[in-house]
Amino acid sequence: MWYFVSPEIVFGEGALDALDEVEGRRALVVTDATLVQLGLMDKVQTHLDNAGIETHVFDEVEPDPGVQTVQQGAQVAREVEPDWIIGLGGGSPMDAAKAIWVLYERPDLEPGEINPFIQLRLRQKARLITIPTTSGTGAEVTWAIVLTDTEEQRKMGLGNRENVADIAIVDPAMAAGMxxxxxxxxxxxxxxxxxxxxxxxxxxxxxxxxxxxx
CATH class of the missing domain: 1.20.5 (Single alpha-helices involved in coiled-coils or other helix-helix interfaces)
Structure with missing residues (x-):
């Protein structure tokens, strides 16, 4: 039988304040350019500044993120060496954040090798926070990852129970402007x-x- 694997969920208006209490040195926020333009990244940045965390942003996630995108994001992570990876956005940025986290922790793996039947041994370098800005995918609390192989023109369903987020911050205010x-x-x-x-x-x-x- 399959059982629940769930992150710590912080829910409610003002839930984003939970970022003020996060302990760490550096964070890599995985998001898309639109959310940066809309100012949602600035809100996250303010709270991370309150926590004294140095923040780096990877905002090149496209809808249905490609394998090459997460490989690029993983390379950024290896350069930044964050102890938190934060997925900010809808399903695509959060899925990309999960994949980038795995590839950062396990540089020996290719994206297509992420599956439920291996031990990833994550959380040696970083932990994961997900912050949804839409209300539909539920990606903030699942271990599923959907990537696009643009060379073969196919979607890949990936995931492993270990790549569930440590903390999911669900603040309705983040989705209020949809x-x-x-x-x-x-x-x-x-x-x-x-x-x-x-x-x-x-x-x-x-x-x-x-x-x-x-």
């Missing part, structure tokens, strides 16, 4: 996850109740 179309799209995404969880082969009595309630 346009109506994105709000609708992410709502249907959440519904799809609930249906899939209820009908999938890995469902349990516990997950059934959560899916029905959703």
């Amino acid at each position: 346009p109506p179309r994105l709000t609708a799209d992410t709502g249907l995404d959440a519904l799809t996850h609930a249906v899939e969880g209820y009908t999938g082969t890995w469902h349990t009595d516990l997950t059934d109740g959560l899916c029905v309630s959703a």
Whole structure:
């Protein structure tokens, strides 16, 4: 039977304040250029400054992030040597952050080698924080990673239980500015996850109740 693996979840308006209490030296924030332009990165930066953490930003994540993107991000991580990696955004930046974290900790692996049947032995160099800015993917609390192999024109479903975030910070204010179309799209995404969880082969009595309630 498959059981839950969950990060520490900080939820509620003002949850971003939890970053003030994070202890560390350096953080690498994985996000996209749009969120930087919208000022959401500035909010995260302010809290990390309060915590005395030196912050570096990798903002080159595209929708459905490519293998090459996360390899580039992992190289940035090796140069920065963060003790926190922070995924800020929708599913794509958070998935990219998970993959970058694994490749930073395990430079011997290729992205396509991340799977549930190996021991990654993460958290030797860094830990992971996820901060969603949309409401649909749930990527902040799962170990799933979806990357795009642009050379072979295919999506890859990857992941390992070890690459669940240490802390998920869910602050509704971060998603408050979503346009109506994105709000609708992410709502249907959440519904799809609930249906899939209820009908999938890995469902349990516990997950059934959560899916029905959703």
